[in-house]
Amino acid sequence: MFEKEQGLIEEKIKAYCDANGIALAPLKWTAIPFAGEWGIATSFFQTAADEARAGKGAGKPVPARAQEMAEQVKGQIGSVDGVSRVDAVKGYLNVYYKTSEYAHRVVDEVLASRTDFGRGAPKGERVMVEYAQPNTLHSFHIGHARNTILGETLARLTEFAGFETIRASYPGDLGLGVITVMWMYEKFYKGQEPQGVHERGQWLLKLYVEANVLLEKKENETPEETAQRESYEAERREMYRAYDAGDPSVRELWRVTREWALEELRDVLRILDVKMDVWFYESEVDEPSKAIVEELIQKGIADDERPQGGAVIVKIDEKLGLTKEKYRTNVILRRDGTTLYLTKDLALAKVKFETYHVDRSIYVVDVRQSLHLQQAFAILKLWGFPQADKCYHLGYGFVSLPEGAMSSRRGRVVLFKEVYDEAIKRALAVESERSGNIPEGERVKIAEQIGLGALVYSMLAVDNNKDIVFDINEALSFDGRTGPYIQNAHVRANSILRKAREARYELRDTGYGFDFELTKHEIELIEQISQFPVKVQQAANEYRPLVMAQYAYDLANAFHSFYHAVPVLQTEDENMKNARLGLVAAAKQTIANALRLLDIQAPDVM
RNA sequence: GCCCCCGUAGCUCAAUGGAUAGAGCGACAGCCUUCUAAGCUGCAGGUUGUGGGUUCGAGUCCCGCCGGGGGCGCCA
Numbered sequence: 001m002f003e004k005e006q007g008l009i010e011e012k013i014k015a016y017c018d019a020n021g022i023a024l025a026p027l028k029w030t031a032i033p034f035a036g037e038w039g040i041a042t043s044f045f046q047t048a049a050d051e052a053r054a055g056k057g058a059g060k061p062v063p064a065r066a067q068e069m070a071e072q073v074k075g076q077i078g079s080v081d082g083v084s085r086v087d088a089v090k091g092y093l094n095v096y097y098k099t100s101e102y103a104h105r106v107v108d109e110v111l112a113s114r115t116d117f118g119r120g121a122p123k124g125e126r127v128m129v130e131y132a133q134p135n136t137l138h139s140f141h142i143g144h145a146r147n148t149i150l151g152e153t154l155a156r157l158t159e160f161a162g163f164e165t166i167r168a169s170y171p172g173d174l175g176l177g178v179i180t181v182m183w184m185y186e187k188f189y190k191g192q193e194p195q196g197v198h199e200r201g202q203w204l205l206k207l208y209v210e211a212n213v214l215l216e217k218k219e220n221e222t223p224e225e226t227a228q229r230e231s232y233e234a235e236r237r238e239m240y241r242a243y244d245a246g247d248p249s250v251r252e253l254w255r256v257t258r259e260w261a262l263e264e265l266r267d268v269l270r271i272l273d274v275k276m277d278v279w280f281y282e283s284e285v286d287e288p289s290k291a292i293v294e295e296l297i298q299k300g301i302a303d304d305e306r307p308q309g310g311a312v313i314v315k316i317d318e319k320l321g322l323t324k325e326k327y328r329t330n331v332i333l334r335r336d337g338t339t340l341y342l343t344k345d346l347a348l349a350k351v352k353f354e355t356y357h358v359d360r361s362i363y364v365v366d367v368r369q370s371l372h373l374q375q376a377f378a379i380l381k382l383w384g385f386p387q388a389d390k391c392y393h394l395g396y397g398f399v400s401l402p403e404g405a406m407s408s409r410r411g412r413v414v415l416f417k418e419v420y421d422e423a424i425k426r427a428l429a430v431e432s433e434r435s436g437n438i439p440e441g442e443r444v445k446i447a448e449q450i451g452l453g454a455l456v457y458s459m460l461a462v463d464n465n466k467d468i469v470f471d472i473n474e475a476l477s478f479d480g481r482t483g484p485y486i487q488n489a490h491v492r493a494n495s496i497l498r499k500a501r502e503a504r505y506e507l508r509d510t511g512y513g514f515d516f517e518l519t520k521h522e523i524e525l526i527e528q529i530s531q532f533p534v535k536v537q538q539a540a541n542e543y544r545p546l547v548m549a550q551y552a553y554d555l556a557n558a559f560h561s562f563y564h565a566v567p568v569l570q571t572e573d574e575n576m577k578n579a580r581l582g583l584v585a586a587a588k589q590t591i592a593n594a595l596r597l598l599d600i601q602a603p604d605v606m
Numbered sequence: 607g608c609c610c611c612c613g614u615a616g617c618u619c620a621a622u623g624g625a626u627a628g629a630g631c632g633a634c635a636g637c638c639u640u641c642u643a644a645g646c647u648g649c650a651g652g653u654u655g656u657g658g659g660u661u662c663g664a665g666u667c668c669c670g671c672c673g674g675g676g677g678c679g680c681c682a
Contacts, residue, residue, distance in 0.1 A: 033625070043624065049662050062662030090625055091662095135682080172682070282682095311680045325608065331680040341682050370610065371677055397611080398676090430644065437642080450644080461630095462619065465611060467675070474618075474631085478644050481619090481630040488644050496641045538622085550620070553629080564637095564646040584641090606644070 001109065001530050002102070005082050006040060009095055016076045017047075022069070025050055031527065032094050036520030038527045039083075039096035044069040048091075066091030099523055103514035103583070106530045110586035118533045118593055120162030120540070127163040128352055129155040131364035132269065132276070135172040136261035137181040139205035140268045141413040142470050143366075143399040143406055149459045149599060150396055151364040152274045153545040156597045158362075161540030166356060168278040170348070171265065173258050174286060176236075177208065177408075179243060182253050183236045184211035193260075198417050201264030204257065209411035268416060271452070273599060278356070280348055286339055289347035293333045296346075301382045302332055311335045316378050327378045328371075345376045346383075353387050360390040362543065367395030367465065394543050397467035414470055423451025423476050430478060431606070438605050449601035451476065453483030456600050460549040481553055483600050486591065489556035489563075490602045493588035496568050498604075500581055503569070512578035521562040522583065528558040529590045536597070545598070552594040559587050 010027055017024040025046035032041045044066040052062055060068070070088035077086050082101055087094040110117045131151020134144045152167070159165035172178075184207040194203045214232055218225070242250040269276065293312055296302035302314045311334055316327035332343045352358045363373055373393040380388035400406060406413045427447035431438060438446055458475040462468055478484040518526075531551065539547035568584055571577040592602040 028622080028624095030622085030624090041625090045624065045662065052662070064662095066662080092625065175682075177682090313679055315679090325678090328609095329679050334680045336680085338680090340680070342679095366682095367611070368676060369682075372682085374610095395611090427644095434644075435642080466619080467612085469618095471618090477631080479631085480644095482644085484644050485630095488642080492642060492645080499641060542622090546620085550629095557629090560645060561647090563641075567641075569641050606642085 001106065001533065002040070002082075002097070005080065005095075005097075008080050009077065009083070012077050012080070013042075013073055013093075016073050020072075022047060023050055023054070031531070032096070035524050037096060038099055038102070038523045039094060041092050041094045043092045044073075045091055063091050099518050099526070100514040100516075102530070103518065103522070103526045103579075106526050107514075107579075107582045107586045110529060110589050111582065114589060115593060115596075117589060118536045119160055120533070120537055122164075123162040125163055125359040126166065126357060127158045127360045127362060128166040128168055128278075128356060128358040129158065129362045129364065130168045130170055130280075131155075132169040132265070132274065133171060133365070134265060135175070135177055135408075136258050136265070137178050137204045138208060138261075138408045139201050139413075140265060140416045141406060141408070142416055142419060143413075145272075145416040145419075145455070146396060146399050146459045146468065147364055147366070148269070148272060148274060149456050150394065150464060150545055152272065152599050153460060153548070153597065154362065154364065154394065154543060156599060157536065157540040157545065157548060160597055161536050163360070163540070166277045166358070167275070168280060168352075169265075169269075169276045170280045170282070171262065172282045173261075174282045176240065178254070178258075179240045180211045180215070180236060181208045182243075182250070182257055183232075183239050184208070184214075185257060186239070186253060187232075187235070197263050197267050200260050202415060202417070204261060205408065205411065205413075205415075208408065212409045271420060272456075273601075280351075282344060285344045285348050285351075289339045289343045290333070290337075292347050292350060293339075293343060296332065296379075296383065299383070301379065306335060309335065314375075314379055314382075316375055316382070319382050320378060327375050330372075330375050332379075342372060342376060342379075345373075346379060349376065349380055349385070349391070353385055359387060360392065361387060362392045362394055364394045364396070367397055369393075370395050392543060394464060396464040399468045399470050401470055414472070419455060419472060419475065420452065422472065423455050424448055425451075426476055427451040427454075427478070427484075435606060442605075446603050446606055449603050450478065450484050450487060450606055453487050453595075453600040454478055455483075456598065457483030457486070457549065460545050460598055461553075463546050464544070483598075484606070485560075486552050486556040486595060487600065487603060487606060489559040490588055490591045490595065491604065491606045492563050493559060493584050493591065494604045496563075496584050497581070497588065499569055505569075505581075512575050512582065514579050516573070516576050516579075519566055521558070521565045522580075525558045525562045525583065525587055528555045529586055532590050532594065539597075548594060548597050552591070552598060555587075555591060555594060559591065562587075 006029060013027065014024060027042050029040045029042050032039045045062060048062045048065040048069060051065065067088060067090060070091055070093045073093055074086045074088045082098050084096045084098045129151055132148045134140055155165050155167050181204055189207060194200045215229065215236065217229065239250060243254060293302065296314065297304050297312065301319060302312050304312050306312065311331045313329055313331050315329045317325055330342055331340060332346065333339060349361065352361055365373060370393060377388050377391045380391065401414060424447045427450040428443065431443055431447055454476050461481065535547060535551040539545060566580065568577065568580045571580060595602045
């Protein structure tokens with residue numbers, strides 16, 4: 001927001017260096033890291049070090065020389081519009097803003113842009129974010145929730161930062177797991193169907209777990225048990241074969257059960273306020289992907305070892321001319337002619353590039369699939385897609401339970417829906433304890449927003465590359481560094497504004513100013529608000545939702561401190577009252593914008 | 607055997623190579639007749655796993671070691 005002033009100072013620094021024959025290193029600006037004062041800072045360490053290396057430093061230690069430069073620059077700067085003072089400290093040049101002027105500018109900008117405050121200029125690039133890729137028939141657990149929340153937040157960030165953004169889901173609706181549930185249903189539960197979208201979806205998971213018990217080889221099996229198990233196994237294999245052969249009744253069973261699972265998925269996405277633009281289904285990518293295998297053989301990228309009884313493989317390192325093993329070799333078509341995960345991902349990437357004209361392709365996928373995705377990207381590069389360089393795997397650590405890894409197969413999972421229901425229950429309990437002023441008809445809706453806010457924030461507040469051991473009490477905490485803490489800041493800001501309206505106090509847009517002595521709380525809050533556009537860009541460019549999660553907390557924290565220490569409605573002075581109401585409105589708006597990017601609702605009361 | 611990630615306060619986690627390594631939880635002490643106490647203020651808590659190296663400057667980069675997790679051609 002203050003590029004002009006920064007530019008002016010930079011010119012002065014450059015002029016000083018030119019006049020003194022100093023080769024200036026690129027200037028890096030940061031916020032002054034001391035609370036209560038507001039401005040920007042840069043240092044001269046790099047320049048001094050460069051000078052010393054060039055043998056021109058006159059033997060002076062670098063820090064001392066940096067400080068000397070900072071002092072001399074300070075002497076040269078004179079007065080700059082909008083700058084109250086300049087300090088040279090420990091090699092740093094600190095430029096302090098005239099807070100009254102900038103405060104007015106920040107508040108004005110927020111109130112003029114409203115929901116668009118912080119939005120970046122269009123970048124002319126199209127991004128696709130692929131996330132929410134659960135297997136159908138397995139129900140949606142808390143690990144899928146981490147994936148979906150990360151993906152959705154990232155999509156909101158890239159979109160708001162100025163990228164045209166496409167959201168893509170890629171459910172796995174094929175494979176042995178799916179067939180296993182179908183077999184179980186057909187054999188033991190045919191004709192049954194629980195009522196309720198989630199009940200039905202969770203029931204499918206129950207069938208899956210039961211089936212795996214029947215199909216798993218046990219220790220000390222009796223011959224009868226072994227025969228029984230092998231007979232089940234044969235039935236399952238037969239169903240898989242029948243599905244592949246296009247058997248109409250098996251296909252119909254597949255279609256019906258798949259729809260049950262997808263209905264549940266769609267409802268989970270509705271709860272999470274995720275609106276997918278594109279659905280890629282594994283079943284629809286499977287057949288076309290076989291064609292690309294031929295293409296890759298033709299182009300000399302893949303080696304066909306089928307004549308020797310092998311598979312179709314890509315020797316990635318060799319084709320890239322690497323001597324050290326990095327991407328290794330991988331199979332893109334089994335010897336029986338069926339496809340693999342990698343095959344389908346290659347075909348899907350081609351569709352993304354050619355049909356959707358994607359410039360950047362982001363995959364939100366478990367970190368354990370890192371090598372596979374690196375292999376896919378490398379093959380895309382060999383294939384001649386320049387977009388391969390802008391494929392990015394946003395890997396995330398897996399979510400486990402205190403008792404160990406989650407396992408759909410064993411039914412050892414925490415389902416998203418269970419946690420969501422519990423979150424609402426807990427939020428309602430807190431509401432009835434301390435929120436007397438919520439209208440009866442809104443209590444559940446607010447509880448949903450708070451409960452989900454807690455859960456979502458707990459997923460975003462940890463860096464994506466870290467594993468999470470899921471603890472429901474931590475995930476659903478409403479105190480401290482949590483979603484509800486940030487939501488509460490929004491509520492409190494709203495409360496002040498509502499009271500002002502109720503008192504028929506009219507907020508004047510103009511004619512007020514921050515030309516009074518600002519408290520450190522006001523300065524800190526204004527500084528935080530002004531940082532929002534920068535944080536949006538940083539989070540989007542680095543593909544790091546955590547940056548925004550961190551920022552939202554810092555902003556809310558600044559507001560809570562301000563709220564506690566600085567009176568607004570009780571302010572005697574009309575001008576000051578106006579200015580502070582404007583600041584509160586700007587803070588509320590910025591908190592709301594930040595929460596929106598985090599896929600968290602911003603309630604007006606709680 | 608090779609590759610990737612992690613190791614920071616009692617616990618859970620932050621920190622574009624830069625100023626005094628920061629939050630939350632937990633503990634302790636305060637603050638509700640005053641805009642919502644899901645809050646605020648104060649206090650305590652650190653040899654950033656370890657040994658070297660690079661650098662004016664290292665939690666951050668490089669090498670080794672220790673500890674934990676993950677991955678490595680016909681699973682996804």
